[in-house]
Amino acid sequence: MANRSRAASGQHATTLETQAGVNGESLPEEDTSYLSMGDLSNFAVEGAPVITPAWPTISDVHRALRPLQAEADRVGKQVEQFAETLDRLTNDSRRKPQNDCTHALKLVDGYRKIARSTVQYLREIHAPEKQERASARLESSSRYSYGNSSQSTATGDLERWQQEEQTWQLLGVMLQVQYPSSETQQASSKGYLVRPSKAPEINRYASESDVWSRFLADDDQAWERHCVVEWLKTCAMESGPAIEDVVQDLESDADRGSGLCAHSWLYTKEAIKGQKRLRSWPQALAPDSPGIDTSLRNADRSKSLVTQLDPDATTRQARGLEHQDENYERATWLACWEMVRRGQGWDSVRVWCQDRVESWRAIAVRGDPRHHLSKDGKAPSSGAAAGWQSRTLWRKVCAIAAQSDRANIFEAAVYGAVSGYLPSMKKVCCSWNDYLFAHYNCHVLGAFDEYIARSFPNRLPNGFHDKVEKFNFNITSADRAKSGNHLVTSMRELKTMSEEAKGPFKLLQGSLIGKTFDEFVRNNGALLFQTMSRLGRSRNYTKFLRSLEKSQAEGKLPALIKPDDYQIIRIVTHISLIFEGLGITGSKDVHSPGTENFLDAYISFLGRAGKQQLLPLYASFLSRERAIICMAREIRIVVEHGERQTMMRLMKQYGLDLSRVLNMQLRISMKNSEDKEEKDPGYPTLSVLDSKKQGEMRTIKDRFMGSAISDDQHDLINGFEWYLLLDDDWEETLATGALLYRYLFKLVGSKGLAAAKEISKRVNFSTLCRRRGGNRSTNNGGAGNEQYVNKRLDTFQNLEQLVHALSALEAWQGEVRKKPRDSDMSSPMGKKWRDSLRKASDSVEGMIQPLLHGWLQYSQDESEAVELKQIREACLPEVLLAYTAILNYSSQYLSRSYLLKSMELGATVAAPDSDLAECFVSSKRMPEMVDALAVTSMNMLVAEEYGIGNKKMSAKMGLWSSKEP
Numbered sequence: 001m002a003n004r005s006r007a008a009s010g011q012h013a014t015t016l017e018t019q020a021g022v023n024g025e026s027l028p029e030e031d032t033s034y035l036s037m038g039d040l041s042n043f044a045v046e047g048a049p050v051i052t053p054a055w056p057t058i059s060d061v062h063r064a065l066r067p068l069q070a071e072a073d074r075v076g077k078q079v080e081q082f083a084e085t086l087d088r089l090t091n092d093s094r095r096k097p098q099n100d101c102t103h104a105l106k107l108v109d110g111y112r113k114i115a116r117s118t119v120q121y122l123r124e125i126h127a128p129e130k131q132e133r134a135s136a137r138l139e140s141s142s143r144y145s146y147g148n149s150s151q152s153t154a155t156g157d158l159e160r161w162q163q164e165e166q167t168w169q170l171l172g173v174m175l176q177v178q179y180p181s182s183e184t185q186q187a188s189s190k191g192y193l194v195r196p197s198k199a200p201e202i203n204r205y206a207s208e209s210d211v212w213s214r215f216l217a218d219d220d221q222a223w224e225r226h227c228v229v230e231w232l233k234t235c236a237m238e239s240g241p242a243i244e245d246v247v248q249d250l251e252s253d254a255d256r257g258s259g260l261c262a263h264s265w266l267y268t269k270e271a272i273k274g275q276k277r278l279r280s281w282p283q284a285l286a287p288d289s290p291g292i293d294t295s296l297r298n299a300d301r302s303k304s305l306v307t308q309l310d311p312d313a314t315t316r317q318a319r320g321l322e323h324q325d326e327n328y329e330r331a332t333w334l335a336c337w338e339m340v341r342r343g344q345g346w347d348s349v350r351v352w353c354q355d356r357v358e359s360w361r362a363i364a365v366r367g368d369p370r371h372h373l374s375k376d377g378k379a380p381s382s383g384a385a386a387g388w389q390s391r392t393l394w395r396k397v398c399a400i401a402a403q404s405d406r407a408n409i410f411e412a413a414v415y416g417a418v419s420g421y422l423p424s425m426k427k428v429c430c431s432w433n434d435y436l437f438a439h440y441n442c443h444v445l446g447a448f449d450e451y452i453a454r455s456f457p458n459r460l461p462n463g464f465h466d467k468v469e470k471f472n473f474n475i476t477s478a479d480r481a482k483s484g485n486h487l488v489t490s491m492r493e494l495k496t497m498s499e500e501a502k503g504p505f506k507l508l509q510g511s512l513i514g515k516t517f518d519e520f521v522r523n524n525g526a527l528l529f530q531t532m533s534r535l536g537r538s539r540n541y542t543k544f545l546r547s548l549e550k551s552q553a554e555g556k557l558p559a560l561i562k563p564d565d566y567q568i569i570r571i572v573t574h575i576s577l578i579f580e581g582l583g584i585t586g587s588k589d590v591h592s593p594g595t596e597n598f599l600d601a602y603i604s605f606l607g608r609a610g611k612q613q614l615l616p617l618y619a620s621f622l623s624r625e626r627a628i629i630c631m632a633r634e635i636r637i638v639v640e641h642g643e644r645q646t647m648m649r650l651m652k653q654y655g656l657d658l659s660r661v662l663n664m665q666l667r668i669s670m671k672n673s674e675d676k677e678e679k680d681p682g683y684p685t686l687s688v689l690d691s692k693k694q695g696e697m698r699t700i701k702d703r704f705m706g707s708a709i710s711d712d713q714h715d716l717i718n719g720f721e722w723y724l725l726l727d728d729d730w731e732e733t734l735a736t737g738a739l740l741y742r743y744l745f746k747l748v749g750s751k752g753l754a755a756a757k758e759i760s761k762r763v764n765f766s767t768l769c770r771r772r773g774g775n776r777s778t779n780n781g782g783a784g785n786e787q788y789v790n791k792r793l794d795t796f797q798n799l800e801q802l803v804h805a806l807s808a809l810e811a812w813q814g815e816v817r818k819k820p821r822d823s824d825m826s827s828p829m830g831k832k833w834r835d836s837l838r839k840a841s842d843s844v845e846g847m848i849q850p851l852l853h854g855w856l857q858y859s860q861d862e863s864e865a866v867e868l869k870q871i872r873e874a875c876l877p878e879v880l881l882a883y884t885a886i887l888n889y890s891s892q893y894l895s896r897s898y899l900l901k902s903m904e905l906g907a908t909v910a911a912p913d914s915d916l917a918e919c920f921v922s923s924k925r926m927p928e929m930v931d932a933l934a935v936t937s938m939n940m941l942v943a944e945e946y947g948i949g950n951k952k953m954s955a956k957m958g959l960w961s962s963k964e965p
Helices: 058-093 102-140 153-178 184-190 208-218 220-239 248-253 266-279 313-317 323-341 346-355 359-367 392-402 409-419 422-426 432-455 477-491 504-513 517-535 566-582 593-608 612-619 624-637 641-653 658-676 711-725 730-745 753-762 765-771 782-817 828-851 862-893 897-910 916-922 926-942 951-960
Strands: 689-694 697-700
Touching: 058 102, 058 566, 058 612, 102 153, 102 566, 153 220, 153 504, 153 566, 208 220, 208 432, 220 323, 220 432, 266 323, 323 346, 323 359, 323 409, 346 359, 359 392, 359 409, 392 409, 392 432, 409 422, 409 432, 422 432, 432 477, 477 504, 504 517, 504 566, 517 566, 517 593, 566 593, 593 612, 593 624, 612 624, 612 641, 624 658, 624 711, 641 658, 641 711, 658 711, 658 730, 689 862, 697 782, 697 862, 711 730, 711 753, 730 753, 730 765, 730 782, 730 862, 753 782, 765 782, 782 828, 782 862, 828 862, 862 897, 862 916, 862 926, 897 916, 897 926, 916 926
Parallel strands: none
Antiparallel strands: 689 697
16 A cells, blocks of 8 residues: 555545435436546556547536435435544554454444444335335235335335445455454454354263354354354344235235234134034044045135144145135245244244244254354353254254145245255245355255264264265365355356346355455456446546456456446445455555556545545555546546645645646646647647738737637646645746646647636746745755756746736737727727727737747757747747737827837847847748838838827937828
8 A cells, every 4th residue: 555644534524515425326427437547658558559538527527416416415424434434444454464354344343334324314214115115015916025026216225225234244254254363252242253162072962052063163164154144144134024024915815814823724624623513523534534535625626625733734644725724824934934034043933933822833943053052152051952962863854844745835945944955945035145045054054964974973873874865955075165156156147036146236245255356356347447448438548547458357257336336336445445455355555456446436436426535545545656647637626725735635644646646637637638629730820910901000809819718728727726735846836837838829729828828817927936935946956956947937937928918918909999989089088098008008018028038048958949949939920910010009099109119129129139030030920020010110101199299209209200191
């Protein structure tokens, strides 16, 4: 990571009002810019084409913010909380060994708490809507299918935050499993499981719960899968609908009122009683009773009914129940399956069944060894909870029961969950979580039975393996190490859950479970880059972007993260930082391109969301070059002086080079503007004079500098204003200012003059000198460097003088436009206009004087000398010809003395030591200057002074004074 000194977390609490949502809201396509740049000189792929398109401007950003404002006001606070948590806890990582995840767990817990508080808030808001949606779904559903229900936009937001909370919890589980430490052994208070110890010795008389604990202590893979299973149970408990809602549709079909509380097989019992009354039968009916097959049938006469009411009657007699009782049976077993799926233990299931006079159903759950393990990893040593010596045989019996054709799918699923029989559980899997639970539950119980058979064979009945077929999900130890990723991959290929498995959260959770997070980040980081190139919004940054090898986008893991899903981008960004801090992917100092692309995309989102004060924190995690280019993209929209000072302070605290950031920002802005504006290979001739003449002289164009400043030029101006805040980069400031002026003068059609005029107002030479205390020199580098800086200063000042002269010419023409009618020239209006014209003329004279002697003559090297010569030839002749036209015009309305000034200008151009004549000759405009001076001479001979004369100046004119005939 870049060197950085951490800022206090409170610095991030005060941010801009404009924020943006993180729940996947799409931004307008034309405003999309998610990636930043890396210099091709360091990172380019050989032979890769360099393309140069546009990037979003300030106006683009503001347009994009408007539709996001409502969402931003609601969830923007979470963005700040994530940044504060990251800033507060990252310091701990530098004091911890790389394989210690204690600090990472603190970070994960902080993020999980943020997500949980958001879920609780949204739950309160959307609870009525969610209840209505659940009711509508249950009314239209004919089977257990809540996992596939549709979402409204509002409750979909709640479910996304629930999935985010689950993702952070899963990350904590996987870190705690992979990087156990002394501190994480006390993790039960934080919601994590504690792994049992190997301390107690296991003998033949130990309870099965003790054997289970030792099994988890010995088998690393089993412990990991056990933790994932418990996580899945917690997810089902916290985010699933209430059990009463789940069984509501089946319960209504049972036709006995709400609540599965009584009567068992009520309708079948009535049918049996009816048969006994008809037959006057004193004893219980039997399946072989005469005529029973035809007389004892269900209401629609489609099948025979059981003759007895014990729980095994349907299996033993191969007979059925009344339709209402079958639905009752399905609803009851569905409730039992839901309790098992949600991790409710033996006691909870037993109490629920006792309340409904169905205690026998709870017996099946008694075979699960996990119901005797507390959250702190300790097993009870005695009493009823200690369990039997071995329940392996019971689990095998449950597996056999799960295969019975007479058991409904939910009853078979309960037996399958206890025994680890996978096929029966798969029939009721309605979601990605259900499917993963079924497989991992099967894996864990299968591995446990193998462990018992291998380590404690005397705990099983003699000849058990020879007489009983194994029903567990059977897989070799070598394959088990790959089964997590294999299972996650296979779920994306199933038609029933392919859509959910390819969702962003399940892809992310699957990469954590399958340990393919680095591939996930690499592929989706490449997707961000490729998507932006396809949209055409990042092509202009191609020269600066870190290029991605083709191999980075290859792999089995699909890249399906949408570039505008900022919630996922935020989560992946923070997980990547955690993993790289632990050395799981990349390192603390060298980041993978995928990680940098995610970081860059998230930084782009923060900038567009108005969270500029958070940018330096996240940019400090990028590589040095990427951080500079990324910040260069974002700071252009920070325009307030106070906000700029805050940003400078934060960048300094996080070790970011502001001078290089500003330089890069201007380079990219100029490159972008070049692509949009027509540019001359040299410097185009200024266009100040109009083609039409007034008398013998050409007139000056109205508003020749223009007023339109493009968004890209505004970015240039805003970027240069940052230099006013630099105290020790005098040389860089001058060089940048001169470069900026030269760039604007190079645009064809004088399209850069308005922007140059704006720069001369906002970042002018006098302002820079005041910040330096009026000192033109530098204190660093000695006399040689001082001479170099003074040359830079002269170049910047000379170019600014040209802009001031052009502004004065344009202002003078503005006064000419106000000229009253000839009949009003002697009125007060005419006198007022002449006064204004005189001031404008004098202003032009003052601004022209610096251009007449040694203007733009000092260069750093030969190449710069050639460029400055081109500027002189393109600008000076046009400006001086315009000045001559002004003097001639002013002489008509003010004084003949302006004609003398015109003649003095000609003498200055023709002087032996003057550098002006060379400009006219090289630009082939000397004939125009000669013609202008000839007109001036003629006016001096034939014109009568118009306006108030100047006696002293008239005396100097001598023989040139004459009157018109």
